Amino acid sequence: MDILVLIKQVPDTEAKITVSGNKINEAGVSKWIISPYDEIALEEAIRIKEKSGGTVTAISVGDDSVQASLRQAFAMGADTAIQVKTDSYQMLDSFGIAEALLKAIEGKEYKVILAGRQGSDSDNGQVPLIMATLKDWGVVPFAKKVELKDDKAIIECEAEGGDAVYESSYPVVVTANAGLNEPRYPSLKGIMASKKKPIEVKNISELGVSGEARIEVVGFEPPPPRPAGRVIDGADAAEKAKALVKALAEEIKAL
Amino acid sequence: MNALTQLTEEERDFFQIVRDFAEKEVRPLVMKMDAAGQFEKSLIPKLFEMGLMGIELPEKHGGSAASFFMAILGVQALSQVDPSVGVMVDVQNTLVNNAFLRWGSESLKDKYLPQLASGKVGSYCLSESSSGSDAFALKTRAEKKGDKYILNGQKLWITNAGEADIFIIIANLNPEAGYKGITAFIVERGFKGFSVSKKEDKLGIRASSTCELVLEDCEVPLENLLGEEGKGYKVAIETLNEGRIGIGAQMVGLAEAALKHAIDYTKQREQFGKPLSSFQGMQFQLAQMAIDVETSKLMVYNAARLKDAGLDFVNEAAMAKFHSSQVAERVASLAVECFGGYGFTKDYPVEKLYRDAKIGKIYEGTSFMQLMTIAKNILAD
Numbered sequence: 001m002d003i004l005v006l007i008k009q010v011p012d013t014e015a016k017i018t019v020s021g022n023k024i025n026e027a028g029v030s031k032w033i034i035s036p037y038d039e040i041a042l043e044e045a046i047r048i049k050e051k052s053g054g055t056v057t058a059i060s061v062g063d064d065s066v067q068a069s070l071r072q073a074f075a076m077g078a079d080t081a082i083q084v085k086t087d088s089y090q091m092l093d094s095f096g097i098a099e100a101l102l103k104a105i106e107g108k109e110y111k112v113i114l115a116g117r118q119g120s121d122s123d124n125g126q127v128p129l130i131m132a133t134l135k136d137w138g139v140v141p142f143a144k145k146v147e148l149k150d151d152k153a154i155i156e157c158e159a160e161g162g163d164a165v166y167e168s169s170y171p172v173v174v175t176a177n178a179g180l181n182e183p184r185y186p187s188l189k190g191i192m193a194s195k196k197k198p199i200e201v202k203n204i205s206e207l208g209v210s211g212e213a214r215i216e217v218v219g220f221e222p223p224p225p226r227p228a229g230r231v232i233d234g235a236d237a238a239e240k241a242k243a244l245v246k247a248l249a250e251e252i253k254a255l
Numbered sequence: 256m257n258a259l260t261q262l263t264e265e266e267r268d269f270f271q272i273v274r275d276f277a278e279k280e281v282r283p284l285v286m287k288m289d290a291a292g293q294f295e296k297s298l299i300p301k302l303f304e305m306g307l308m309g310i311e312l313p314e315k316h317g318g319s320a321a322s323f324f325m326a327i328l329g330v331q332a333l334s335q336v337d338p339s340v341g342v343m344v345d346v347q348n349t350l351v352n353n354a355f356l357r358w359g360s361e362s363l364k365d366k367y368l369p370q371l372a373s374g375k376v377g378s379y380c381l382s383e384s385s386s387g388s389d390a391f392a393l394k395t396r397a398e399k400k401g402d403k404y405i406l407n408g409q410k411l412w413i414t415n416a417g418e419a420d421i422f423i424i425i426a427n428l429n430p431e432a433g434y435k436g437i438t439a440f441i442v443e444r445g446f447k448g449f450s451v452s453k454k455e456d457k458l459g460i461r462a463s464s465t466c467e468l469v470l471e472d473c474e475v476p477l478e479n480l481l482g483e484e485g486k487g488y489k490v491a492i493e494t495l496n497e498g499r500i501g502i503g504a505q506m507v508g509l510a511e512a513a514l515k516h517a518i519d520y521t522k523q524r525e526q527f528g529k530p531l532s533s534f535q536g537m538q539f540q541l542a543q544m545a546i547d548v549e550t551s552k553l554m555v556y557n558a559a560r561l562k563d564a565g566l567d568f569v570n571e572a573a574m575a576k577f578h579s580s581q582v583a584e585r586v587a588s589l590a591v592e593c594f595g596g597y598g599f600t601k602d603y604p605v606e607k608l609y610r611d612a613k614i615g616k617i618y619e620g621t622s623f624m625q626l627m628t629i630a631k632n633i634l635a636d
Contacts, residue, residue: 185275187319188321188325191268
């Protein structure tokens with residue numbers, strides 16, 4: 001089974017993000033990683049390949065810096081990689097990315113498209129869903145278990161108060177939730193092999209993507225600073241507990 | 256020509272990934288393993304899966320066919336988090352795997368290297384209760400009887416012996432010939448007459464197992480000869496030459512960790528209304544520690560690169576081990592002092608690093624033996 005995995009390269013979850021104008025200051029990010037949910041999707045694809053054969057293709061939209069994440073995908077076990085090259089990634093909205101990805105895979109037939117449930121940077125969670133919608137493919141978000149049969153995919157997801165099990169025909173777009181698996185560390189052999197594999201580069205300007213943004217980013221603002229904590233006073237533990245319960249019940253009405 | 260510390264893309268990625276692994280998988284276990292004096296067994300399969308246990312082994316044997324320098328980077332990266340985990344990987348790669356690669360017959364390599372690459376830990380067994388630095392005074396005897404060798408004796412302070420399945424045992428096949436009777440054998444844990452005995456309770460690297468081995472009429476098949484009969488002294492000594500670079504890497508990782516802790520702590524700890532790091536007395540100590548760490552790293556990296564280039568490295572390896580173990584002890588000691596009273600407790604990480612550093616001057620040739628090697632080399636005609 002041939003699987004496509006959507007990879008978004010994002011600032012490391014511990015990186016310090018600064019904003020200049022209405023853009024994230026990318027030059028100030030010291031470390032870039034594969035978005036953690038996408039890494040789970042990639043791991044799932046590799047496990048499926050290891051179990052039942054097929055190929056895993058990793059695809060990413062961005063400037064040449066995203067090749068680092070595609071190389072990591074190779075190191076973990078991806079067979080091929082496609083870079084949809086654009087130097088103005090931040091100008092594209094989710095729709096533009098989805099459109100570019102679809103154009104880049106035209107002529108190729110993937111039965112399963114795996115992606116993370118959302119990028120860990122902007123948390124939109126839209127690209128895979130838009131791709132499925134445009135193509136009229138099945139789509140199941142937030143998967144916690146994926147089983148692929150010859151004629152259908154069975155996907156288990158968390159639902160309000162329990163689990164939901166879906167069946168889909170192929171092609172199907174599945175987004176990975178935390179808990180689907182524990183991504184592996186790339187092996188030394190994988191790291192060494194990853195440097196020798198070619199990355200297919202497709203220039204976004206040659207794909208015939210409109211590039212017209214439907215969404216305009218008006219601005220970024222840091223979240224307000226967290227208000228200072230409060231220490232509950234009291235002579236002993238019992239009195240402190242009483243004061244705490246009183247505050248929870250009367251002031252913030254949590255009880 | 257590249258700078259010594261300039262890494263290739265592969266080297267940089269590998270170092271970073273091993274470092275991430277150590278941070279996420281090893282860090283939470285460090286103090287528990289130290290207190291219990293027990294290696295966490297579940298870590299071992301992970302080390303194998305990442306290819307850390309067969310770094311230089313050929314691909315046909317399941318290894319990664321990478322450089323010796325790559326093994327050094329792996330040991331350094333792990334030792335920045337726990338030198339006990341660093342030494343497990345070090346012994347496997349720089350001693351056991353290297354001895355097989357250099358001295359093993361094709362059939363011996365075909366049989367054991369795939370196991371060493373995929374899941375079996377190895378041990379290198381030279382020391383005995385009455386032969387440490389005087390290695391050729393070893394008393395373990397081997398006798399050829401029919402279609403097997405029979406081994407008798409005891410080995411002491413054997414690293415990884417608690418977890419290992421494959422042991423390189425150095426014994427004397429012909430005591431009358433002196434060191435020219437010394438021979439190396441491959442013994443499996445399950446061989447008749449072989450047992451792993453007392454485990455040492457140590458000052459440092461407590462999670463790394465150090466055990467006594469007992470050989471009582473231990474039966475070894477003839478094909479499990481490593482190298483030639485009577486040439487085991489070469490196996491023993493020449494394997495340790497490259498092993499010393501690995502210990503150097505362990506000591507570099509340890510010293511880097513101690514320095515990092517000292518820098519972070521002195522920037523945040525305030526006394527007399529200012530961070531400790533703002534006092535020049537403290538700054539100069541940190542600067543001195545940084546110089547120490549840098550010099551030992553340069554020496555270890557250079558020795559490893561010489562080995563990979565196929566050049567003579569024995570003197571440089573001895574110097575690198577001597578210097579880096581001295582630096583590790585000094586830097587870890589100063590780091591404890593930077594932390595003051597806190598540094599003396601197990602609630603902070605530098606106390607353990609100080610204990611762990613001590614072994615560097617002892618195993619794989621004491622510092623005195625390194626000085627003898629260096630002196631012999633520089634005084635040779």
